[in-house]
Amino acid sequence: MRRYFGRKLLVYGLTFFMAVTVNWLVPRLMPGDPVASMLARARVAQPEAQEALRVYYNNLFGFDQPWWQQYLNSWGALFRGDFGISLWAFPTPVADLLTRAVPYSLALLIPSILISWVIGNRLGALAARRKVLDNTVLPVSYVLTATPYLWLAALMAWGFGIVWGIFPVAGGYSFSMTPSFTWPFFVDLLWHWVLPFASLFLVALGGWAIGMRNVIIYELESDYANYLSALGAPQKLIRRYAFRNAVLPQITGLALQLGVLVAGALVTEIVFSYPGLGSLILAAIQNKDFFLLQGAFLFIVLGVLIANFIIDVIYVIVDPRTRVGMAGASA
Amino acid sequence: MTLEVDDLRVYYRTLKGDVQALDGVSFGVKDGEILGLAGESGCGKTTLGKALIRLDGRMKHVGGSVTLDDQVLPIGDDVKMNPYRFKQVSLIPQYSMSAMNPTRKIGRMVRELLDSRKVKLDLDELHNRLDLVELPREVLGKYPIELSGGMKQRMVMVISTLLNPSLLIADEITSALDVSTQKAVVTTLKGFRDRGFVKSMLFITHDISLTNQLADTIMVMYAGKLAEKAPAGVVVNAPKHPYTQLLISSLPEVGVRYADKRLTGIPGNPPSLLNPVPGCRFRDRCPLAFDKCAEEPPPVEVEKDHVVACWKAA
Numbered sequence: 251m252r253r254y255f256g257r258k259l260l261v262y263g264l265t266f267f268m269a270v271t272v273n274w275l276v277p278r279l280m281p282g283d284p285v286a287s288m289l290a291r292a293r294v295a296q297p298e299a300q301e302a303l304r305v306y307y308n309n310l311f312g313f314d315q316p317w318w319q320q321y322l323n324s325w326g327a328l329f330r331g332d333f334g335i336s337l338w339a340f341p342t343p344v345a346d347l348l349t350r351a352v353p354y355s356l357a358l359l360i361p362s363i364l365i366s367w368v369i370g371n372r373l374g375a376l377a378a379r380r381k382v383l384d385n386t387v388l389p390v391s392y393v394l395t396a397t398p399y400l401w402l403a404a405l406m407a408w409g410f411g412i413v414w415g416i417f418p419v420a421g422g423y424s425f426s427m428t429p430s431f432t433w434p435f436f437v438d439l440l441w442h443w444v445l446p447f448a449s450l451f452l453v454a455l456g457g458w459a460i461g462m463r464n465v466i467i468y469e470l471e472s473d474y475a476n477y478l479s480a481l482g483a484p485q486k487l488i489r490r491y492a493f494r495n496a497v498l499p500q501i502t503g504l505a506l507q508l509g510v511l512v513a514g515a516l517v518t519e520i521v522f523s524y525p526g527l528g529s530l531i532l533a534a535i536q537n538k539d540f541f542l543l544q545g546a547f548l549f550i551v552l553g554v555l556i557a558n559f560i561i562d563v564i565y566v567i568v569d570p571r572t573r574v575g576m577a578g579a580s581a
Numbered sequence: 582m583t584l585e586v587d588d589l590r591v592y593y594r595t596l597k598g599d600v601q602a603l604d605g606v607s608f609g610v611k612d613g614e615i616l617g618l619a620g621e622s623g624c625g626k627t628t629l630g631k632a633l634i635r636l637d638g639r640m641k642h643v644g645g646s647v648t649l650d651d652q653v654l655p656i657g658d659d660v661k662m663n664p665y666r667f668k669q670v671s672l673i674p675q676y677s678m679s680a681m682n683p684t685r686k687i688g689r690m691v692r693e694l695l696d697s698r699k700v701k702l703d704l705d706e707l708h709n710r711l712d713l714v715e716l717p718r719e720v721l722g723k724y725p726i727e728l729s730g731g732m733k734q735r736m737v738m739v740i741s742t743l744l745n746p747s748l749l750i751a752d753e754i755t756s757a758l759d760v761s762t763q764k765a766v767v768t769t770l771k772g773f774r775d776r777g778f779v780k781s782m783l784f785i786t787h788d789i790s791l792t793n794q795l796a797d798t799i800m801v802m803y804a805g806k807l808a809e810k811a812p813a814g815v816v817v818n819a820p821k822h823p824y825t826q827l828l829i830s831s832l833p834e835v836g837v838r839y840a841d842k843r844l845t846g847i848p849g850n851p852p853s854l855l856n857p858v859p860g861c862r863f864r865d866r867c868p869l870a871f872d873k874c875a876e877e878p879p880p881v882e883v884e885k886d887h888v889v890a891c892w893k894a895a
Binding site for chain 1: 662663671679685694697726741
């Protein structure tokens with residue numbers, strides 16, 4: 251058991267190292283000079299003043315050091331919990347921007363992933379049981395899962411927001427409101443949350459339902475199901491066993507899909523101008539904001555890694571075969 | 582008579598038509614009797630075994646009846662058959678290695694199975710039977726994956742016979758085992774019968790020499806029909822049906838060298854059971870076939886307990 255988790259942690263550590271390195275590298279490989287665009291924004295006319303400002307900025311962000319020094323510095327800063335200062339929203343620290351955006355992203359991601367997984371599995375299991383349901387749930391699921399996130403998001407924003415005017419189409423809350431811990435603000439928040447959540451939820455739902463239906467059918471044909479039927483066990487017991495065993499590959503699927511779901515959420519946020527990490531990343535790319543981009547990606551990488559680790563732990567708990575494998579079998 | 586099967590017909594539905602896999606088979610099994618059911622693959626022996634406990638989705642009960650302990654089994658009705666399964670008819674499947682739910686501890690699975698059948702688990706009895714097949718009691722706290730193949734086989738044997746069924750169907754249970762384990766399984770099954778755990782048994786196999794060690798009576802089937810049924814010794818030593826004779830003669834004998842005389846087997850293949858031609862189904866391969874074989878030979882009791890379906894034998 252300890253060796254298993256030791257190995258897992260090592261793999262996660264390596265992944266984290268690689269991810270941070272790539273995160274550091276990618277913004278710096280983008281064309282364009284962030285300091286130049288900051289200077290352009292500052293509208294300083296005199297060449298001497300401009301030069302002084304350039305030196306100041308380059309020194310502030312450490313761009314005057316050799317690249318390997320910059321790379322090591324970024325690791326040092328990371329361990330101090332310092333994400334640097336945003337270039338785009340200068341001089342706001344990146345950490346502040348992130349802590350403002352992350353709750354919105356999590357509020358979208360966690361419910362849409364978990365609820366779509368649970369309901370999708372139930373729906374798939376039901377579809378495997380009844381022909382009528384199978385003939386309706388399956389085609390709908392195929393359409394849903396093949397739908398690109400941003401297309402469904404745009405369609406829903408247009409339909410529910412513009413044509414019917416039921417839900418707001420943009421923002422995390424009304425522009426006329428200031429964030430506060432009051433009921434009206436909370437309701438407003440919820441109202442803005444519905445459409446982005448629903449579009450994420452629907453696309454993910456289809457995939458889980460299809461997966462579950464197929465695995466359940468496979469499980470119901472398996473030897474243990476046949477044996478139980480031959481011994482006259484009621485369908486209820488057999489279905490319970492089949493469902494539980496079919497959930498296992500779905501858990502693995504969840505771990506695999508996590509990254510895709512996060513990417514989908516980022517795109518959806520942009521469609522709805524939702525103030526989460528997705529919108530932040532878009533702004534960072536448009537403004538060549540190295541530090542903000544690095545910080546946002548770091549959050550996502552950390553989130554996906556932690557979620558994967560939790561799934562690993564859950565898997566060990568629910569599938570005895572993994573535990574037995576660790577302890578060694580007895581003859 | 583524990584079991585009485587009368588003119589049982591079970592067909593497989595296919596797109597091309599009905600495959601007459603079991604076409605009018607009648608026989609009986611007495612109290613305490615072990616009936617060995619032999620024949621080559623495709624002869625209908627597994628179909629017969631399944632018909633007695635659970636037809637699969639493609640199988641159709643066309644005619645005939647099965648009577649167990651003076652009750653007619655509703656074999657064509659999956660739901661009505663349920664109360665009889667496990668309690669009166671039970672099965673040791675071909676796939677013992679994967680017959681148990683991999684994600685449940687064995688003890689818990691047994692309890693859940695018995696609960697679902699509204700039977701109280703007699704833990705002492707279960708322990709006794711585990712002792713009998715030399716399984717440690719700890720297996721109940723283990724997952725199937727933690728057991729070796731032989732242990733799983735014995736565990737399934739214990740589960741299947743836990744409610745003392747009148748009829749136990751053992752379908753090709755020794756096919757995947759090595760010879761010494763086969764012998765142990767056969768001995769265990771005999772022990773189950775002698776202790777009264779099972780009243781009678783249908784032992785399905787393609788291995789005639791193994792059947793001979795276990796069975797009181799051997800029934801040989803060919804192409805969905807009964808060919809010959811007689812006490813084990815008679816079938817092996819003095820078979821009357823030409824198919825049985827050829828089957829027995831194609832078995833290698835221990836201590837005989839086959840350098841000069843090659844084992845020949847039976848030339849030809851069994852007929853297609855999709856719209857089979859009338860008459861004896863073995864006549865294309867039969868060395869004794871003559872004109873009369875175009876008519877179907879009825880099973881005739883030539884001696885006491887010796888039934889043969891062949892014009893030449895009668």
